[in-house]
Amino acid sequence: MIERKERKPYWRHTKRQMLTSLLPFLLVLIVLPLYADRLNHNKFLGFPLGYFLACHGLILIAMVTVATFANRQDALDHWHGAHEDV
Amino acid sequence: MALHPRPQVVNPLLGTFFGIFAACLVAIVVTMLILEQLGASDAALRRLMLVGPLTLFLVIGAIGYAATPREFLLAGRRVPAALSGLAIAIAAIGGTGLTALSGALFLIGFDALCLALGIIAGLVAMVILLAPFFRKFGAATLPGFLGARFESAGVRLIAAGAAAVPLLLLMMAEIKVATAAVVWLTQGSEAFAAGLVTLALVVILVPGGVRSLSWSSAAQSLAALLAFLIPLAVAAVIVTNLPLGQVSHGPVLRMIGRIEAAQAVATPVAGALLLELPGQALQPIAGRFATPFGSIGAAAFVLTVLAVMAGIAASPGLLARTGTSPTVYETRKSLGWAVVVAGVVIMSMSALAVFLRESLMTDLVGQPPERWPAALKQLIDLGLMGIDGQARAGGAQSFLYRRDGVLLTLPILLEFPAVMVHLAVAGVVAAALAAAASSLTQLGLIVAEDVIGGPRPEPQSPGMRLMIVRGSLAAVAMFAGTLAHLLPGDPLDLMLSSLAVSGAALFPVMVLAIWWKRTNAWGAMAGMLTGFAIAMAGVLAVAVEVIALAPILLAVLAALISTAVAILVTRVTPAPSRHILEMVRDLRIPGGEAVEDREARLAAQRERQGRTG
Numbered sequence: 294m295i296e297r298k299e300r301k302p303y304w305r306h307t308k309r310q311m312l313t314s315l316l317p318f319l320l321v322l323i324v325l326p327l328y329a330d331r332l333n334h335n336k337f338l339g340f341p342l343g344y345f346l347a348c349h350g351l352i353l354i355a356m357v358t359v360a361t362f363a364n365r366q367d368a369l370d371h372w373h374g375a376h377e378d379v
Numbered sequence: 380m381a382l383h384p385r386p387q388v389v390n391p392l393l394g395t396f397f398g399i400f401a402a403c404l405v406a407i408v409v410t411m412l413i414l415e416q417l418g419a420s421d422a423a424l425r426r427l428m429l430v431g432p433l434t435l436f437l438v439i440g441a442i443g444y445a446a447t448p449r450e451f452l453l454a455g456r457r458v459p460a461a462l463s464g465l466a467i468a469i470a471a472i473g474g475t476g477l478t479a480l481s482g483a484l485f486l487i488g489f490d491a492l493c494l495a496l497g498i499i500a501g502l503v504a505m506v507i508l509l510a511p512f513f514r515k516f517g518a519a520t521l522p523g524f525l526g527a528r529f530e531s532a533g534v535r536l537i538a539a540g541a542a543a544v545p546l547l548l549l550m551m552a553e554i555k556v557a558t559a560a561v562v563w564l565t566q567g568s569e570a571f572a573a574g575l576v577t578l579a580l581v582v583i584l585v586p587g588g589v590r591s592l593s594w595s596s597a598a599q600s601l602a603a604l605l606a607f608l609i610p611l612a613v614a615a616v617i618v619t620n621l622p623l624g625q626v627s628h629g630p631v632l633r634m635i636g637r638i639e640a641a642q643a644v645a646t647p648v649a650g651a652l653l654l655e656l657p658g659q660a661l662q663p664i665a666g667r668f669a670t671p672f673g674s675i676g677a678a679a680f681v682l683t684v685l686a687v688m689a690g691i692a693a694s695p696g697l698l699a700r701t702g703t704s705p706t707v708y709e710t711r712k713s714l715g716w717a718v719v720v721a722g723v724v725i726m727s728m729s730a731l732a733v734f735l736r737e738s739l740m741t742d743l744v745g746q747p748p749e750r751w752p753a754a755l756k757q758l759i760d761l762g763l764m765g766i767d768g769q770a771r772a773g774g775a776q777s778f779l780y781r782r783d784g785v786l787l788t789l790p791i792l793l794e795f796p797a798v799m800v801h802l803a804v805a806g807v808v809a810a811a812l813a814a815a816a817s818s819l820t821q822l823g824l825i826v827a828e829d830v831i832g833g834p835r836p837e838p839q840s841p842g843m844r845l846m847i848v849r850g851s852l853a854a855v856a857m858f859a860g861t862l863a864h865l866l867p868g869d870p871l872d873l874m875l876s877s878l879a880v881s882g883a884a885l886f887p888v889m890v891l892a893i894w895w896k897r898t899n900a901w902g903a904m905a906g907m908l909t910g911f912a913i914a915m916a917g918v919l920a921v922a923v924e925v926i927a928l929a930p931i932l933l934a935v936l937a938a939l940i941s942t943a944v945a946i947l948v949t950r951v952t953p954a955p956s957r958h959i960l961e962m963v964r965d966l967r968i969p970g971g972e973a974v975e976d977r978e979a980r981l982a983a984q985r986e987r988q989g990r991t992g
Contacts, residue, residue, distance in 0.1 A: 294970060294971060295968050295970055295971075300964060300968065303968065304964075304967055307967070308894075311507055311508070311894075314507050315503075315504070315507050315508070318500070318503060319500075322496065322500055322684060323681050323684070323685075326492070326493075326496070326671065326677075326680055326681070326684075327677055327681070329489065329671045330670065330671050330672070333669055333670070336629075336633070337629075338626065338629045339629030339630035339632070339633055340628075340629035340632060340633075341632065341633065341636065341669045343669070343671070344489055344632070344668075344669040345629070347489065347492055347496070347671075348492055348495070348725070348726065348729050349625075349626070349726060351496055351499065352499055352718075352722035352725060352726060353722075355499045355500065355502075355503050355718050355722065356715075356718050356719055356722060358503055359502075359503055359506055359507075359711075359714060359715040359718050360715055362506065362507055362711070363506070363708070363711040363712055363715055366511075366711065367708055367711070370708075370969050370970070374970070375968045375969055375970050376708075376969060376970050377706045377707060377708065377969055377970050377971075378970065
């Protein structure tokens with residue numbers, strides 16, 4: 294069980310983790326498709342690069358974002374004693 | 380210890396059970412392939428392809444029978460991350476996504492990615508912003524969560540109304556898709572198919588509510604995934620010699636690009652706010668595959684991604700599913716799996732679109748009619764393709780495709796056995812059932828728990844509660860089935876309207892309720908009402924053709940205004956009580972008892988003390 298004085302630092306770290314996970318992902322999500330046309334002149338694995346990044350690339354980035362978020366947030370929970378006792 | 384009930388353990392045999400289910404499914408398909416070679420009639424094969432998987436779903440729904448409210452409303456919180464993630468991903472994409480999104484990817488190419496990316500981003504936003512806290516709170520419905528968080532019956536009722544509309548729209552879309560697929564398989568009337576779909580939903584869900592939903596829709600999602608990926612893998616082997624079409628369609632895409640350039644296929648330049656998604660009619664491809672912003676402008680692309688993201692993240696049917704995980708950590712993992720599954724499906728859809736473009740560009744475009752594939756006539760007879768007499772003969776624009784039939788056009792063109800085509804249709808039925816069931820269960824629970832049972836001061840007996848939920852599940856299914864049958868509408872438009880409403884009305888207030896503890900009931904009510912009103916006005920204005928802007932584009936604006944109104948109203952009204960602040964602090968911490976469980980336990984304790992004292 295979490296101690297009372299740990300609650301504030303825990304929430305501060307959780308907020309920071311939320312921002313570091315979400316903001317870069319949102320930035321890439323919004324900006325990358327806008328440059329797809331210019332990137333399409335390059336090739337990667339036979340794909341036009343812009344299309345590859347907008348489809349496969351963003352999906353991979355999303356997977357990595359969620360995986361690191363789940364692991365980092367779990368580590369935070371344990372560090373502050375906020376984890377579930379299972 | 381009595382104070383902290385041990386979390387329910389996940390059944391270790393689940394993997395075996397679902398392995399048996401997948402084996403049964405494969406056995407059905409292989410048997411049918413053999414029967415086809417032996418000369419079984421096509422009508423019998425079609426019916427078998429519907430009845431076989433459907434029987435399995437019905438059996439699984441019945442096995443999920445639940446006798447206590449905790450099992451019925453939360454599946455006993457025993458659904459492991461992988462299965463729940465699989466089901467959430469398929470419910471997010473749904474039969475609408477499988478048919479309309481792969482069709483849109485084929486017809487408008489790159490631009491249709493805005494919907495796909497929105498779905499992926501919505502799952503990411505859900506896991507980071509909402510789901511873990513929703514799970515820790517322990518509510519079974521989204522209005523239940525908001526009502527308890529703000530300790531306000533008004534918030535609960537408004538949230539119930541704001542959640543009911545997107546849930547109904549989504550169910551209508553999915554039931555329409557399932558109906559069309561069942562019509563293909565039974566070759567019967569549309570009314571019969573709609574009745575069959577509604578009846579199947581009721582029979583699967585009424586025995587065990589969320590418990591039946593969890594297991595049956597995990598099975599449906601598995602079936603949909605297999606039925607989608609297996610024909611695609613075969614097509615990938617034919618086209619690229621590799622079974623992994625998802626990553627090997629690059630060279631094919633470049634070849635298409637060269638032919639598109641040689642054939643002078645033009646991509647128009649869309650205005651920044653133009654959003655032209657393909658409709659249900661027969662139509663030609665809109666432009667080159669990999670060139671962006673021909674049918675959807677750059678600004679509209681970004682706005683659609685964001686609106687779909689908000690809509691998926693706060694979609695009540697999906698968010699409630701995360702409440703069935705055993706722990707908060709498992710909730711985060713389940714959405715991780717959901718992103719993986721949805722990602723694979725989306726990459727597969729784009730591979731499918733590219734393979735079909737390849738057949739269009741190499742077998743049809745520029746070829747004399749006598750060298751067109753034999754299957755073309757069959758496709759035209761089925762209404763899946765057409766030929767435009769007005770366009771330049773043999774040009775890319777002269778071949779017309781039906782958006783929702785693209786999933787079947789490729790296997791028919793490649794002359795697959797008929798069973799493979801029917802398998803793809805059965806996959807659409809399974810995905811549409813999974814998505815419709817997810818929304819239906821949530822709406823049934825909302826009607827029973829938040830609208831009928833919510834304002835009552837004294838708790839009902841467990842038996843009474845279960846009876847009301849079962850009744851409202853059945854009633855909601857009948858209602859949605861009737862609406863879907865009677866009202867016209869394009870499933871893709873219905874799905875986007877649903878996402879626009881949930882993103883504008885629910886997403887801002889859900890985020891504020893968790894991340895800003897000062898938010899009070901007045902702010903929440905004002906925010907939800909504003910977002911709902913603007914989004915609905917957009918949907919209705921487009922329906923009666925007052926404005927030409929797509930409602931999904933208005934959703935981002937509506938969400939921003941809703942956030943601003945919620946913050947403003949909260950600032951000028953009194954701060955929430957100490958009890959609420961303590962509750963919000965508690966819901967932010969994964970460890971300890973679920974907030975709703977504790978409140979219920981304390982209430983029961985108080986009642987006992989009151990009786991003895």
